Amino acid sequence: MEVNLIQEAEERVSSEFVNRPLRSVRRRSDVWTFMEYRTSKANNSKYIECKLCGLHLTASSRSGTSNLRKHLLNRHADQYHPKIIPDRHVVKRGYRFAAGPFSSRDDNDKAKDEERENKEGQEGDEAKSEADKNKMELEDEGMEGGINVEANGGDRDSMSQLTKARRLAQSSVKKAVARLHQQKSGNVPGIFRKIVCSSSRAQGISNSIFRMLIEDLLPVNIIEGLGFRALVDALQAGYPFPTTFGLEERLLARLAEGRTKLAKRLSSALKIGLSCDLWTDYHNRNFITVTSHIISTDWRNESWVLGTVKVKANATDVDVAQQIRDMCRDCGVTISDVPAMVYGTDGVQSVADTTERLKVLKSICAFLNVESRPCAGELLGISVQNALGVPSLAKLIQDAGQLISHLSTDRTCQQELTRSLKDQKKSLTLTICDTSSGWQVISDMFCQLAELEEVICKVLGADHEANLSDLQWKVLHELIQALQGVKAAVAVMGDGRNKSGSCWLPVMHGVLQHIDTPNAEDISDDGQVFRNILSAELKSRCQLNEILPSSLMMQAAAIDPRFHHLRFLSDEDRVPVVEGLKQKLSENHREGLENGSPEVEEDSPFFALLGEDEFNKKSIKPEDVIDLFRLERPVSRETDPLNWWRLNEKRFPGLCKLAKGILCVPIAATPLCKSTETSRTRENRKRLDHVHVDAQLFLHKNNGLFE
Secondary structure (H helix, E strand, C coil): CCCCCCCCCCCCCCCCCCCCCCCCCCCCCHHHHCEEEEECCCCCCEEEEECCCCCEECCCCCCCCHHHHHHHHHHCCCCCCCCECCCCCCCCCCCECCCCCCCCCCHHHHHHHHHHHHHHHHHHHHHHHHHHHHHHHHHHHHHHHCCCHHHHHHHHHHHHHHHHHHHHHHHHHHHHHHHHHHHHHCCCCHHHCCCCCCHHHHHHHHHHHHHHHHHCCCCHHHHHCHHHHHHHHHHCCCCCCCCHHHHHHHHHHHHHHHHHHHHHHHCCCCCCEEEEEEEECCCCCEEEEEEEEEECCCCCEEEEEEEEEEECCCCCHHHHHHHHHHHHHHCCCCHHHCCEEEEEECCCCCHHHHHHHHHHHHHHHHHCCCEEEECHHHHHHHHHHHHCCCHHHHHHHHHHHHHHHHHHHCHHHHHHHHHHHHHHCCCCCCCCCCCCCCHHHHHHHHHHHHHCHHHHHHHHCCCCCCCCCHHHHHHHHHHHHHHHHHHHHHHHHCCHHHCEHHHHHHHHHHHHHHHHCCCCCCCCHHHHHHHHHHHHHHHHHCCCCCCCCCCHHHHHHHHCCCCCCCCCCCHHHHHHHHHHHHHHHHHHHHHHHHHCCCCCCCCCHHHHHHCCCCCCCCCCCHHHHHHHHHCCCCCCCCCCHHHHHHHCCCCCHHHHHHHHHHHCCECCCCCCCCCHHHHHHHHHHHHCCCCCHHHHHHHHHCHHHHC
16 A cells, blocks of 8 residues: 655544654645756656756655655755754654754754654654554454454555654654764764765866966876865865876876967077076986077067976987977977077086086087077176185185074074164164075175174174174175176176077176276275186186177177167277178078068059158168168167067168077076076976976966967
8 A cells, every 4th residue: 555645644544653643734845945847848747856956856746855855965965954854754753953054053952952852752662662562462353353354454554664664764864964963063974975066166176276286386196195185175075086197198188289389389480599407306307498589570578498308317418409309399499490599507506516517508509509608697606606715705604604693593692683773773684604505695694794784893892703803894895895796787687678698798798897996995805806706707607708709699789779889899899790790681681582582562652753762762781781770879778679679670671680580599598586486486396297397397387378
């Protein structure tokens, strides 16, 4: 016999089998807030659709809203929070449903609910035992009195089914109550967590993780970390984590797409300058990252990473050169289109190791058959470090570090310094370093001590053993003055307007002039030795002892509208430079005539009336173009030379092509002014897996290709 638990029972059930009578008044169930009737277009059959997840549910009269309520309790317990279980829903005991995550029930209400549940449970057990006793008496009477057991058995079966259904539903409700209690406390067992992340939501999270790996340069195996998975699971439960293999395939696919776009972008460039950076990761594995530099059609200096190659331990310079050549070919770059390559290192090794690594890079560039030059920042750093290596200056650096250590540890000195600086409205910032630190850090330490010299001498006294001597204080000021020119050169070459090598020679001649002509006549011996060594190092390493008219850096200065008068050279030295520039312009002009047809201009209506326009009349000889360009008034040194060429491109069409081929060569292989973002990127790349470092660095640096 089928029994409908939703509708009113047709037959009156004896109260000895039921704890409480069924409710006579039906109310609309709260499940319809989350459910909606639908009609199928195929066979016009009706079904119910969940508004939360879109699942189709049956709507039979047998199950009624029970299936719908079970679906909400199992799948959407975080959004479905019924306050009271309806009487018609399986258990007629008036259980108050567990509080949802957004309810505000106090402890007194919870205690009352627990007391009522215990009391009603005892009453239910007594009613159950009494019902079992009556059932046994009826069976005995039927056997003794010959009652029609078949007829009464049907009633007993129906009551048994009803009781069994009630008990089963009561167990389900208790589980739901326990699950919601645990959800509120934040401790949900895995068997109750059936929250499913939608496909669109999962795809969005996967894209965010992929973007995080590229932008922050994090290892791919971070998705396998327990802490990372716990974080994502707390933010979005049920998220299916991608595998490492899946992320690797996605990285390789994005890398192939990016190189295709990069090859298309570089195809419009006349010349492509290259720079290579040799760096070491935390596992002492060496890598070379190659970057391309071009002048775009709208005269903007663009830099794009071509790729990163791993230098094997037994690889020769020829093998590394072939790796770089193959990588350039994959990006559509021909080595013959490269005017020069600038090479450098990460600068974390000693001076001797850095010098050896630069020699290796120079040898690799020689096998590539391109003109090469070292990074400007590397040359300045090595020159200053060698000049500071004098024993007396090394002793000064050591004593200065010990002085700062004493000021930082002695409590009396700290109190006196704080009091004195408060009166002078100064802040106390001290940097401790030694001879192994970079020259910029040493210079900052000297500047801090020089600013606090008066206060330090007042606190410690001139004769204190931790204080510097008068001669050391004098040498310290002389070193600060000499290093001001080098620091100014780094600031100029680190500016975004001076990415090309056109400012290299003018700046270096200015540094030498600053070093060779000290302001003080009574300079100390140590100060003079430092200046002499620094000047000799810069002239030797930067090739400033002789004038090289055909060098790329000299031609870059001659074609820059800020320095095209070459005032840093004598009149005799300017002549060969100008002649070399004219010769190169003539060669480019001949190559243009051989490779393509000359440009044909349409006649203007003015030509028929007034004849040839003197303004647009072009010089036939390239020498005339160079002479006209040199007659131009120099622009401000704060001006970007590319902006000037963009405005005067039509006036000097042949010379502007030569300018694009020369100004695309950068002045440095690594950033001279290291910002926080640059330092973070250089540190993060050291922890990448060697299998993924090429793809992740390419996508990190070339994010603009996909915008």
